[in-house]
Amino acid sequence: MTTESQAPEAAADAPIRAQMLIGGEAVDAADGQTFDLVNPATGRAIGTAPLGGKEDVDRAVDAATKAFEDRKGWANWAAGKRGRSLAKYAALVKQATEELARTETRNIGKPIMNSRGEAVGVSLVLDYYAGAANKVFGETLPVGRPGIELTLREPIGVVGAIVPWNFPMYMASWKLGPALAAGNTIILKPASASPLTAIRLGELALEAGMPPGVVNVVTGPGGTVGAAIAAHEGIGKVAFTGETITGQEIMRLAAANVKKISLELGGKSPNVVFADADLEKFAREAAPAIFSNAGQDCTARSRILVERSVHDRVVELLTAATNALVVGDPTDEATQVGTLVSIKQRERVAGYVDSARDEGASVVTGGKAPDDGAFDDGAYYEPTILEGVTPEMTCFGNETFGPVISLYRYHDEADAIARANDGEYGLNASIYSQDGARARAIARLIKCGTVNINEAFGATFASIDSPMGGMRESGMGRRQGSEGIHRYTESQSVATQRLIRFAPMFGMSDETYAKVMNANVKLMKKLGRA
Numbered sequence: 001m002t003t004e005s006q007a008p009e010a011a012a013d014a015p016i017r018a019q020m021l022i023g024g025e026a027v028d029a030a031d032g033q034t035f036d037l038v039n040p041a042t043g044r045a046i047g048t049a050p051l052g053g054k055e056d057v058d059r060a061v062d063a064a065t066k067a068f069e070d071r072k073g074w075a076n077w078a079a080g081k082r083g084r085s086l087a088k089y090a091a092l093v094k095q096a097t098e099e100l101a102r103t104e105t106r107n108i109g110k111p112i113m114n115s116r117g118e119a120v121g122v123s124l125v126l127d128y129y130a131g132a133a134n135k136v137f138g139e140t141l142p143v144g145r146p147g148i149e150l151t152l153r154e155p156i157g158v159v160g161a162i163v164p165w166n167f168p169m170y171m172a173s174w175k176l177g178p179a180l181a182a183g184n185t186i187i188l189k190p191a192s193a194s195p196l197t198a199i200r201l202g203e204l205a206l207e208a209g210m211p212p213g214v215v216n217v218v219t220g221p222g223g224t225v226g227a228a229i230a231a232h233e234g235i236g237k238v239a240f241t242g243e244t245i246t247g248q249e250i251m252r253l254a255a256a257n258v259k260k261i262s263l264e265l266g267g268k269s270p271n272v273v274f275a276d277a278d279l280e281k282f283a284r285e286a287a288p289a290i291f292s293n294a295g296q297d298c299t300a301r302s303r304i305l306v307e308r309s310v311h312d313r314v315v316e317l318l319t320a321a322t323n324a325l326v327v328g329d330p331t332d333e334a335t336q337v338g339t340l341v342s343i344k345q346r347e348r349v350a351g352y353v354d355s356a357r358d359e360g361a362s363v364v365t366g367g368k369a370p371d372d373g374a375f376d377d378g379a380y381y382e383p384t385i386l387e388g389v390t391p392e393m394t395c396f397g398n399e400t401f402g403p404v405i406s407l408y409r410y411h412d413e414a415d416a417i418a419r420a421n422d423g424e425y426g427l428n429a430s431i432y433s434q435d436g437a438r439a440r441a442i443a444r445l446i447k448c449g450t451v452n453i454n455e456a457f458g459a460t461f462a463s464i465d466s467p468m469g470g471m472r473e474s475g476m477g478r479r480q481g482s483e484g485i486h487r488y489t490e491s492q493s494v495a496t497q498r499l500i501r502f503a504p505m506f507g508m509s510d511e512t513y514a515k516v517m518n519a520n521v522k523l524m525k526k527l528g529r530a
């Protein structure tokens with residue numbers, strides 16, 4: 001990635017001319033086309049990135065296949081050597097934290113403290129899988145015949161990784177780490193809104209000593225580059241994160257060569273608050289968790305189901321916690337809520353809020369772009385709380401993907417569980433109650449891939465070790481932890497019919513040895529010992 005100005009003091013604002021990474025080379029799109037990148041906090045263009053197409057995907061598949069098939073290459077390195085290379089990669093990412101964070105904030109309007117946290121998180125993910133590289137174990141199996149059977153976990157080959165714009169670095173790392181540790185090569189396709197850190201992560205992989213072609217980055221629209229990856233016969237697996245509707249299209253495209261797929265899709269996660277919960281703790285944790293990343297978070301538990309008797313108190317506490325959040329310039333260290341990714345995304349969010357109003361919900365706070373003239377050019381939207389939301393309303397089950405909380409007042413436990421399971425999604429949920437046994441029992445009745453008890457966020461996103469993924473239409477497969485790496489392997493069974501031939505050890509032919517053994521068995525039976 002280059003900036004047109006070389007003056008250090010100008011570098012932070014200099015126009016960017018991004019290039020893709022194919023076979024270790026920084027390249028333009030085959031047809032030379034580019035698209036503009038816009039900083040959503042200012043509305044100003046910050047540079048260009050290559051508008052890749054099918055030909056670029058073909059080039060990347062060739063490079064990744066060559067790197068995978070190289071007999072001395074990545075897939076054939078000792079697993080420990082791959083792990084050491086990943087550890088170096090993790091260290092380089094950590095060193096580049098500030099650069100990555102500033103790039104991300106400028107590209108998508110994420111508050112700088114969150115971008116920094118994400119970059120550090122990426123180095124931890126890579127470090128985790130560095131350690132996992134030589135711990136990808138198969139099994140030995142008890143079998144009902146002489147001999148032994150075992151399973152090996154082999155890399156799949158070329159992996160296509162298609163990621164969204166809301167956590168561009170994290171989503172990339174959760175694919176890069178396990179795919180590379182298992183010995184695959186990869187083609188990373190970032191969302192058009194957020195290509196810059198993906199390209200930099202590709203460059204850092206090269207700097208860490210990974211051979212050219214092991215990590216490739218192709219930029220461009222989902223409908224062409226993403227679709228070409230999903231359908232490509234040279235790609236063995238596609239790992240996708242994005243909207244459910246796109247995931248469904250990827251399943252159709254991937255069917256061509258029965259590609260392995262993992263899908264991390266949308267969510268509209270419930271937050272169930274019982275009357276016996278620590279309500280102050282709930283409000284203190286829930287507001288920043290839901291509004292962080294301006295609500296553009298698949299795991300935001302923004303559908304809050306509150307027990308009738310404490311509803312008004314929860315509204316009061318949540319409103320105070322929400323109004324205390326610092327909304328503003330994403331480059332400001334104090335900012336907690338930055339901009340949405342684009343004006344178009346803000347219009348979508350505003351549309352949901354308007355329809356909720358029309359359908360009878362009331363706006364407790366927010367519900368509009370900030371009035372402050374300083375924010376006029378950016379894609380800002382105030383943190384918003386909607387009260388009186390009912391299951392029939394559009395915003396109840398749909399993913400708003402913006403800073404909007406929908407509050408529902410539930411009647412009893414059965415109503416709370418039913419409303420938590422409403423809709424097609426099943427990604428995450430939170431339960432707040434001081435009765436641990438009750439919370440655990442209810443967790444099992446909520447059909448979500450992860451349920452947090454008395455925490456708004458917690459293990460799913462931040463923890464690398466516990467598997468995360470969606471039930472129902474929120475996806476298939478689990479990322480993170482050891483399950484995460486298995487998604488990037490094929491299990492191969494190897495059977496050995498006879499482990500040891502004893503006959504030669506006694507200087508006998510197999511026939512003579514069999515006769516002696518049969519005679520022994522007969523004798524033991526006669527003596528009652530067999």
Ligand code: NAD
Nearest residue numbers: 163164165190191222226227242243246264265266267298
């Ligand atoms: P999106 O589905 O629009 O795009 C995601 C990626 O797919 C992008 O790179 C895009 O270019 C590409 N794409 C688009 N159309 C494609 C096609 N026809 N074929 C192949 N690729 C295509 O999603 P988005 O708006 O970028 O991201 C927001 C969505 O991601 C939300 O629904 C959110 O819940 C989800 N998400 C889920 C998780 C999770 O862990 N489950 C994490 C982050 C985001």
